[in-house]
């Protein structure tokens with residue numbers, strides 16, 4: 001099995017098929033597993049937090065999609081991130097992180113991990129010179145997100161991995177925005193991939209989950225020990241929902257990208273738009289890097305509407321197909337204003353420092369018909385211009 005879509009549909013299926021011929025993996029609910037003999041009590045499945053057959057099929061499948069050897073499924077993306085840090089770091093350790101990170105990751109680092117004596121430096125990882133200068137004797141992890149949320153900045157995973165490895169430091173890549181269909185960080189030298197499977201992998205806005213993928217057996221064993229010890233596992237039902245969703249990941253991503261590319265071009269030529277951020281556009285300052293390290297550009301984009309917060313608010317409230325909502329990666333199109341929603345917890349000064357203006361609008365482009373989406377956006381612009 002080599003092709004992405006074949007793997008997304010079939011990897012792991014034998015675990016159940018050998019018993020009853022299941023074509024779809026069942027939701028295996030038993031919390032505990034009986035043994036015939038005392039000497040077998042620690043063999044195979046023992047207790048469902050430690051190992052569950054439905055979750056195991058999902059873990060095998062997610063590993064295969066990232067071209068990795070091992071994966072672990074968690075109850076949310078944040079649970080996956082927390083488990084990575086508690087598995088690998090301790091008091092006095094230091095993380096170098098991209099300064100344009102998912103808000104929840106920044107909150108975890110600043111409000112939780114710092115309390116336990118873990119230090120974090122934020123660096124603009126678009127520039128590798130800045131990374132080189134940030135290393136300390138106690139640096140243990142470089143935390144990368146690419147493309148970032150919401151400004152679609154990119155980090156060069158291969159260059160960063162080379163530098164980090166020269167400093168005996170591991171590289172974690174949050175691959176949520178691209179999904180494994182469009183980017184596979186392990187192929188580029190990263191040590192650990194983390195996902196919010198809530199987004200594209202599950203894809204239907206009906207399950208919260210997370211995952212960690214690696215090729216390194218030692219790292220995997222450590223992470224697996226902590227998955228069990230900390231307990232933030234994905235439930236059998238949620239594992240099943242993700243297994244169902246992931247089968248169509250490639251088809252969905254192709255359509256997300258087709259719609260996003262066309263909407264990005266439409267917005268770029270619109271006189272009520274100041275700027276569009278989408279890595280697939282030639283005008284994106286890191287378009288060449290995107291071409292080199294990604295297999296596609298994904299379904300997320302942002303743009304600055306002419307005017308300010310007032311215009312941005314009027315615009316997003318006047319749409320019918322785009323839902324005004326946080327989150328991303330589902331089949332339905334979502335729209336939001338980062339300054340008021342996903343990034344409201346960051347101070348305005350700090351937002352402006354990373355380039356996030358009040359007039360910025362973030363779009364998770366869904367898989368609806370392109371004409372309907374563009375007509376909806378056009379209606380929004382008409383509402384503002386008639387004000």
Ligand SMILES: *Cc1c(COP(=O)(O)O)cnc(C)c1O
Nearest residue numbers: 076077078102174176196198209
């Ligand atoms: C949503 C998200 C997370 C957090 O995942 P949850 O499943 O919501 O806990 C982490 N990173 C990125 C880039 C995200 O979009």
